[in-house]
Amino acid sequence: MHIITKEVYFCYGHRLMNHPGKCRNLHGHSVKASISIQSDQLNGQGMVCDFADVRDAVESFVDQHLDHNFLLHKDDPIIPALLANNERFLALDEHPTAEVLSKMIYRHLKQEGLNVDQVVLWETASAYACYRED
Ligand SMILES: Nc1nc2c(c(=O)[nH]1)N=C([C@H](O)[C@H](O)COP(=O)(O)OP(=O)(O)OP(=O)(O)O)CN2
Numbered sequence: 001m002h003i004i005t006k007e008v009y010f011c012y013g014h015r016l017m018n019h020p021g022k023c024r025n026l027h028g029h030s031v032k033a034s035i036s037i038q039s040d041q042l043n044g045q046g047m048v049c050d051f052a053d054v055r056d057a058v059e060s061f062v063d064q065h066l067d068h069n070f071l072l073h074k075d076d077p078i079i080p081a082l083l084a085n086n087e088r089f090l091a092l093d094e095h096p097t098a099e100v101l102s103k104m105i106y107r108h109l110k111q112e113g114l115n116v117d118q119v120v121l122w123e124t125a126s127a128y129a130c131y132r133e134d
Pocket residue numbers: 016023096097098099123124126127129
């Protein structure tokens with residue numbers, strides 16, 4: 001089994017509505033996502049797939065939905081104020097945790113046909129969430 005990993009970097013604002021501590025406040029992160037693709041065999045170029053193809057697939061999703069966006073639970077009471085001020089945001093059915101964001105990226109890449117092994121989202125220098133499916 002071969003596994004390759006490509007890292008992409010992006011930023012977002014969010015808050016965790018039900019968090020008992022500081023993460024209930026509006027704040028932001030500059031994050032790293034590590035995307036691993038697996039294959040039993042290599043292609044005619046000796047690759048699982050080109051790192052650039054992984055980057056392009058991740059970045060098109062990230063740029064459209066996550067990068068420099070404000071990620072909120074759909075029931076967050078700040079949403080009416082953002083709408084009134086024409087501010088960009090993304091309302092999610094789940095809380096915008098590293099777990100949920102890594103799952104979103106994973107599911108999108110699977111849908112695009114990439115044989116994703118796992119997506120790891122480093123939300124801070126010391127904390128990450130990993131999503132994979134068996
Ligand atoms: N399981 C999760 N726990 C937390 C998440 C998360 O997405 N999944 N998110 C947060 C906050 O949004 C933020 O990421 C803060 O993380 P934390 O590591 O607690 O923050 P610090 O960098 O301040 O950590 P210190 O090590 O205390 O400096 C919280 N929890």
